[in-house]
Amino acid sequence: MKQLREKIASEGRVLSGEVLKVDSFLNHQIDPKLMQAIGEEFSRRFKNDGVTKILTIESSGIAPAAMAGLTMGIPVVFARKRASLTLTEGLISSEVKSFTKQTVNTISVSGDYVTADDTLLIIDDFLANGQAALGLLDISGQAGAKVAGIGIVIEKGFQNGGKLLREQGVRVESLAIIESLADGKVAFREESEV
Numbered sequence: 001m002k003q004l005r006e007k008i009a010s011e012g013r014v015l016s017g018e019v020l021k022v023d024s025f026l027n028h029q030i031d032p033k034l035m036q037a038i039g040e041e042f043s044r045r046f047k048n049d050g051v052t053k054i055l056t057i058e059s060s061g062i063a064p065a066a067m068a069g070l071t072m073g074i075p076v077v078f079a080r081k082r083a084s085l086t087l088t089e090g091l092i093s094s095e096v097k098s099f100t101k102q103t104v105n106t107i108s109v110s111g112d113y114v115t116a117d118d119t120l121l122i123i124d125d126f127l128a129n130g131q132a133a134l135g136l137l138d139i140s141g142q143a144g145a146k147v148a149g150i151g152i153v154i155e156k157g158f159q160n161g162g163k164l165l166r167e168q169g170v171r172v173e174s175l176a177i178i179e180s181l182a183d184g185k186v187a188f189r190e191e192s193e194v
């Protein structure tokens, strides 16, 4: 997605440890116009797949997922990373190792909102080693829901998450794929030239 690649190229900052900082439009401040375009692009790619609900994870998946849900006219559920006072019964949970924080989180959704009647589109901001996506797939499986695919805003193609998921037969659609962050420079993979 050209608009996204241009934004990453102009505002993304490469941190040590092969982490891309995009706090100016995705991970802290949010660019609603760009998020809307991202939501429309996910909708375009998954509109014929019978998706009934979007599943994401707090907090940075919520903005792109909400915009996709708005365009597709379907609800959006986000997995919580922290225990909630009001969300205590009928929880479906999975363990996720955080790439950026190097901690293990239990992520949970209510079985009221993800069920065997659903066909899910899983959306997240980044794909690195695939742990967050695997956790969401695990939750979907526990709920008995079908998964149409995974929509990722920024995939780091030099890490193994994309390969791992695609080898399992999961459809992964990434709007920008980064080939390398070497020498502090962002290099995109050709196939993300959409």
Ligand code: 5GP
Pocket: 018, 019, 020, 021, 022, 027, 060, 097, 098, 099, 100, 124, 125, 126, 127, 128, 129, 130, 131, 132, 133, 156, 161
């Ligand atoms: P994974 O679970 O695929 O290893 O990592 C994905 C999660 O880690 C995303 O939900 C995102 O929050 C975070 N993440 C991974 N790599 C990056 C990165 O380079 N930049 C930012 N901002 N977040 C990242």
